[in-house]
Amino acid sequence: MSSNNRSHKAELVIERLGKKLNRQIVGSLAACVHCGMCTDSCHYVLANPDDPTYAPAYKADKIRKVFKKHYDWTGKVLPDWVGAKSLYTDEELEELRDIVFGKCTNCRRCSINCPMGVDFATFNRMTRGLLVNVGIMPEGVAVVSKDQWEIGNQMGVLKEDYIDTVEWMSDELVDEVNDPKAAIPIDKEDAKVVYSINPREVKYDPRTIADAAKIFYAAGEDWTMPSEGWDMTNFGLFSGDDDLGGAVGRRLYEKVEQLDGKKLVISECGHGYRSTRCEAQNWGQTDVNFKMESSVETMLDYIKEGRIKVDKAKNDSSYTYHDSCNFARSCGMTEEPRELLNLVVDDFREMYPNRGENYCCTGGGGAMSMSEYTPQRLKSAKVKADQLAATGAKFVVTSCHNCVDGLSDLIKHYKLDMEVTQLVNLVADALIIEEKVPVVEEVAPVEVPAEAVEEAPAEVLNGYSFLVTDDEPDMVVFLSTVLEDNGATVFKAHNGDEAMDIARKEKIDLMTLDIHMPGKSGREVFEEFRNDDDLKDVPICIITGRPELRSLIYDRPVPPPEGYMDKPVSEDDLIKNMKKILKVRS
């Protein structure tokens, strides 16, 4: 405690607040007239109509009172009149943390609906930054921030794992199109396009990398992926830490400059696009000498310029489009994705309200990292669920990886009959690629022994033993059938105890594991495996319908799982992931 009875951290927060005040923030802190217009625009309020603590103006007042007390003349002259109050204890800071991180996704819907121009999201983010600076933040925010500061990406993907995944996708694409020129170039200098991605693509959704590569290949693009500085996401935007935001942006920009790339293309990610394209140059106090654009613009240009051909009949379901808050509301990217979507699907159904007025998926550019707020986040997703259901579409398309997770989570929670996909997947699926016929040199015919012309076995998992652990009988049947159809031997466990019994008796090459199971949970099984001398080296792939529980696995003090998949799981994705973990090449 300092001499004025204020904790050291509270003192630092108040002092730093003064350094963060600029015209935009002061205007927002001073201008609120408590008219209530923001209230109707907030998805938290809509889900909690009887709880005034969710109202943006109420939340704003928790920050505004400190500004009034210390930095505004009205608070000095008439403190009681304007509600000026200081902060004194760490407990008050923790209470503030639960408001700025737990009761707002910084979606900015209230900001654009405020007649006074109060940008609540901007000073909510600033407050997050003040708290992070003194170490007061949700555990998930700390984990992700530290990963991005030190490893260089917000999911802690190590360089060897990134390279391995890109090479794996590259090999698959070369095989698929039967052309070695389709290989993904890494660290190619002087390329016209440097492609940056979200670490989620490496860890949970490598198909998006392969799909993007396929599109670049079809367009005949001169492109590359960097071996380092490849993460275009920026947790500084979410956590409010401008220093992190600047460091991450500069790492990415420096790599493009080092490679002498002409254009940085940012894969589909709302907060990634906003931070890389619009914010990080300010945070990092730097300029860039190359063009930056979203992959949505790149793909659209390819079609318009005739560089790729697509057949929309290949995407024959019904589709709606979810505007990411960062991509649409904050960056104005509303028409390009719709134009592209209409070029690759027949049945597009608009969602209402849309564009800048769209509701947040509740992923909030990082909100899913904070499992302690999951119940209130999912409750607030009700309005989004209603929006989705009203379209009657089978697929919701979004240009944001955070939204993919946020939407998947709420679709499961509200039991909607819908799947999430991205434009890169739809464009890749609609591509028309003429198969390359290998040039065969004329050579004298050679007699080939009969056994040499036998086709390679289609059963790519032949000889491998799997343990499938899941409490849902349908899931056990599905996973087992797919694995057995691909030649594997499968042992089935319907709970954690059964899994441990089987694992101790049989030789297992890989276990798939559900997290949420009655009795012994997936987390306990996972930790027991890792701490057992005989089982610790068995590769484990988590397959869960509760993505918000992933921290239960990844935060354990044992090596992380070798693979991770969200339900629902497709046959192709399952086999791709199993092959990757077992390092099986087809």
Add this chain to the structure above:
Amino acid sequence: MSDTLNINNSVVDLVKGDYTDMEIESIVYYAQNDLKLGSGFGNAISMRGGPSIQDELNKFGEAETTDVVVTAGGELKTRHILHAVGPKFQEEYLSDKLKKTIHNCLKKAEEKGIKTIAFPPMGCGFYGVALEVSADIMFKTFEEYLSGDTSIEKIVICLNDNREFIPFHERLNKNS
């Protein structure tokens, strides 16, 4: 401008790269009081080094700020890890605590007969110590320690990128 500073019979080098993947006798990990490796470099150490490192740490329980505990490097390319519990998030008396933590790393290394140590920029990034502050305290502590009688031969400061490298490089050349 040099990347190397000679102090008495020892040398301090600046390099760019990931120090958890470096082939070197020992590395310093900026640890938390509960000695859990956690995320960031801790995640890299767990992933590349295996579970034996955390197992060994668990035997120490918790540690006070400025303490340093030593474990083996598991499957890393280093033989020893100095887990240094440095100050965090603008806590009180930060400079003094940071200096003492770095000093304790050197002392502990010497006790263990370690001659070569790789340091990250101590306290920078997630824990909020400014690069210039960290560089100044690190070099001052190295200068004081290495000017005396010591068996430490080489210190490497490993920096992730130019943003980190430049302030350390400037500080090093201010001295030479």
